[in-house]
Amino acid sequence: MNWDWSAVADFTPRFWDGLLVTLQVLVLGSLIAFTLGLVWAAGFRAGSRLVRWPVHVVTEFIRTTPLLVQLFFLFFVLPEWGVQFSALTTGTLAIGLHYSTYTAQVYRAGIDAVPAGQWEAATALSLPAHRTWLTVILPQALRRIAPALGNYVIAMLKDTPLLAGISVLEMLQQSRLESAETFQYTEPLTVVGVAFVLIAYPASLLVRTLERRLAH
């Protein structure tokens, strides 16, 4: 079987549509993961064991179960409970929720790495809790964890094809639709695979540069 460039050309419009959806999921999913992760991380540090323990169990459960099954769970079970979301919304929520449990661990490590003297200084200056967090702890923690968060964004990018399982029109699903119409499987799928490497590799170089910059 030979490589057919005209099939690549035919696939191009769909490819761009798919790429747009993939990036949309990635951006919105990252925002959810970053914010929700912070909520979990705050839960890890809560004073009461009644908060810490459930947060720990829930995040551990989400982190050790497959995203694909979580996608199906949200996609099929939410409507049974009377919540109707589009496939795209469900997918974005699921991926954001899944990765929030990873970013929570990253935040936790970052916050733990802030020297105890900083906390003590904030207490000595009798800063209110929100000032302590927003102006003392988080700016120092975020600097350390930016590369780790970047790595999880790349991991999220590589998990977006899973959304094809619930018929979101991202790159993989677009290539499947194209193949179903034209019976050409080689070109669309290969284009999508190459696209992932072309996006993920420069992104990982970027993260590595960031890591080197922030280390000093």
Place this chain on the structure above:
Amino acid sequence: MTAGLWQNWILPGIWITIQLLAGSAALGALVAFTVGMARTHRSPAVRFLAGLYTEVFRGVSALILMFWLFFVLPPLIGWQLVPMWAAILALGLSYGAYGAEIVRGGLNAVPVAQREAGVALSFTPWQRMRHVMLPQAVPEMIPSFCNLLIELLKGTALVSLLGVGDVSFAAYLVRLATQQSAGIYTVTLVIYALLALVVTRSMKAWEKKAKAGLGVGVK
């Protein structure tokens, strides 16, 4: 859920998931150690090829690779892979690339003096690897391998999209048969969480044993 559904779909599904995990973990470990050790090889060409492998297979999504092995490779090379093998190959190759980074990191963390001592004793590179580097590096790699194994376990769910009858696929069939989703998907998630717990516990036990052999405690 009736007993029939458990007996005919879910339990065999769990067994398939375990087989997939074992198969791709074995292949992944082979790839990880081969590529990871190649990245510390003295020839730049070998190091470059190993680096290229890691970047490509870490860059491409495991699901895309699986589809590619399943739909694109057969017409190109003229033979078809059984879905189960395509799945194990895709999972092993891509998670092996992540593992290679762990192996590289572990080998780099061994103090340089140890390698130099191996040179001073005129060990061959292979003897140095086998008797000096690996015994010290492997126990340090175990926690990272444990995380990767959990990722791999979650990755096995992807095969259900190719129609391999793992526990996720069984959940899909049960949903179609019973027209109810909440129960079966909750059960499926719990099954994965329990499998993950077993993996974590066994890796912890192994880590403890391996580090005891080195005279290092586990944190």
